[in-house]
Amino acid sequence: MLDFKFFSTVGVEVVNRYRKHIFDEGKDIDGKKFKSYSDEYGSRKRAKKYKRQANAFANTTSPVLTGDLYRDFKLIGMPNDKGFSFGTVSHGGKVEALKKLGRNLYRGNKVLPTPVVKYFEKEMKKYGDKQLKKNKGKGGTFNI
Secondary structure (H helix, E strand, C coil): CCCHHHHHHHHHHHHHHHHHHHHHCCECCCCCECCCCCHHHHHHHHCCCCCCCCHHHCCCCCCCCCCHHHHHEEEEEEEECCEEEEEECCCHHHHHHHHHCCCCCCECCECCCHHHHHHHHHHHHHHHHHHHHHHCCCCCCCCC
């Protein structure tokens, strides 16, 4: 019932909502604000002393310095009728380094923040209901 059309549309929005939650709102995978930086790093970041620094994040505790990691989170490959994949293509080492610092962008099997999961579930139900209504009265078997 869920198909390429669903996953290609919703996949892009899931990535956008993930980025917004983690980077723009500055919350970890569990929805908690990221902890403060060390005094030295925090003061240098706020003073915009780093090369290639993304100034929009200078006064936040979001895990963004240059913006490379932010931009690297995207759909990986093409969505298909079974789902989609997303993540960081070339900056996975930064994700692991952040995890060691207690800045969790994921935790175990939890890879999506709760608000993003709720969005996905809502869209899945809405799309499924729409597909069922289209096929109502036609009979047959439906794979969900």
